[in-house]
Amino acid sequence: MKRRILAILGSFIIAVGLSAEAYAMPKSDFSDDDLNGVLPEESETPSWEDEFGDIVTEATLEYSDSYAGAGIAEDRKSAWIWFTRTIPQKIQQRAQKLPVPVKLRDDLPISNQELSNKQWDVYSKVIQVYPKEYVVSTSSVDNNQINIYYRPSISARVAVEQKHQIEDLLNMPEQDDEGTRVVLEADSSTEAVGEALYGGGYLSTCTAGFSIRKSGVTENGLVTAGHCTSPQRYGASGQVSLARKGTYIGDSGDVAIYHADRGWTAPKFYYAPGKLRDINAVKNTYNGQKICVNGQYSANKCTTVLSVNNCGDGACGLTATTDYVTQGGDSGAPWFWRNTGYGIHQGRIIVGGRARSGFTPVLRAQQLLNFQVKLS
Secondary structure: OHHHHHHHHHHHHHHHOOOHHHOOOOOOOOOOOOOOOOOHHHHOOOOHHHHHHHHHHHHHHHOOOOEEEEEEOOOOOOEEEEEOOOOOHHHHHHHHOOOOOEEEEOOOOOOHHHHHHHHHHHHHHHHHHOOHHHEEEEEEOOOOEEEEEEOOOOOHHHHHHHHHHHHHHHOOOOEOOOOOEEEEEEOOOOEEEEOOOOOOOOEOOOOOOOEEEEOOOEEEEEEEOOOOOOOEEEOOOOOEEEEEEEEEEEOOEEEEEEEEOOOOOOOEEEEEOOEEEEOOEEOOOOEOOEEEEEEOOOEEEEEEEEEEEEEEOOEEEEEEEOOOOOOOOOOOOEEEEOOEEEEEEEEEEEEOOEEEEEEEEHHHHHHHHOOEEOOO
C-alpha cells in the first residue's frame, strides 16, 4: 500500500509541476496612486470601524468558546457579529452604541475556535501524504463546513486514485456528531506557496514584521514568518545578525521570532519604502476590513479581509485577503491599518482560481511564541 501511495504521488508531482511565477498578480481594489503623497489609508478619518475592530478583538479574546465571526457589509453601512449562544451583555452594549446597525446572532452551530481546531485536524492529515504546496483549506461557521481543495493530476486515472486515497485517509462520515461537514474538492488552480526568496531588503530572505520583546529571551527582537530560512541578517547590507529564538508552523499560523545581536529594535515599522510609523496597538481582523501590507518587494499595497481560518503551505489559522497584493520575498511583512498591527505575512493561497494574500494574526502569534509586540 505504501508503495502504491508513493507511486500515485510521484505521478502527481510530475504532472503538476508549475512555477509560482506563472500566475499574474490581480490589481488591488485600491488605487496605487498615493493621493498627492497620502496613502489610501491615511486619507480617511477614523470612523466607527475602529470601535468595531475593538469589539471584535474583545469578543475573540474573552469569549473564544462562543464567538463565531464578524464582518462589515460591502456598502460599509452595517455590520454583523455572530455567537453560538447568548451574546455577552458587554458586547451587545458596545455594538448598540455604534452609529450603524449591527446584526447580532446567537444561533451559530459552531464557534470560530472549535471549527478552526477541526479544520487543522483534517488539513494536517491530508498534507501528511499529499504535497502541502497543492492543498488549501477554507471553513465557514455559518454552514459548519470545512472545504479541502487539492490540485489533481492531469491523468484521469491517477486523479481518481488520489481522491480515493484522501477519502480513505480522512475516513469521515458525511458530517460528524456536531454537524460539521468536510467537502473535498479537486481544483486545478489550487496552490499555496510561502513567499521566501533569497535577496536583499529588510531580511536576508524575507521581510521583518514588527519589533518584539520576549522576557528572558530578547529585548531586541523581530517577528517574521516561520518558513523563512535561518539564520537571517537585517539591513540592505546585512549588517546585523539575527538568531532565531522560536518558530511555530502548524494549526494556528506560521511565525518566527529573532534576536538582533546589536542595535535596538524600535516600536516603529515601515508602512511604505523609507517611511516610518509608530505602532500603537495590535488587534484582530474581521471580514471586510480594510488592511495594508508593506513587503520589501511589493512595497505598500492595500486590500480588504476576505476570511479568517484558512490553511495553506502547512499552516492553518491564516487570514486571507480579497486580492493577492504581495509577492516572493514579502513573507513576514507587517499587515496593518494606520497605527494598528494585524498580521505577519505568510504567503499566497489560490482558491477558486484567484490568488489571495495570507497572514498570521499578530495577536495569535504573540500567544503562540509568548512574545509582545513593542508599542510606541
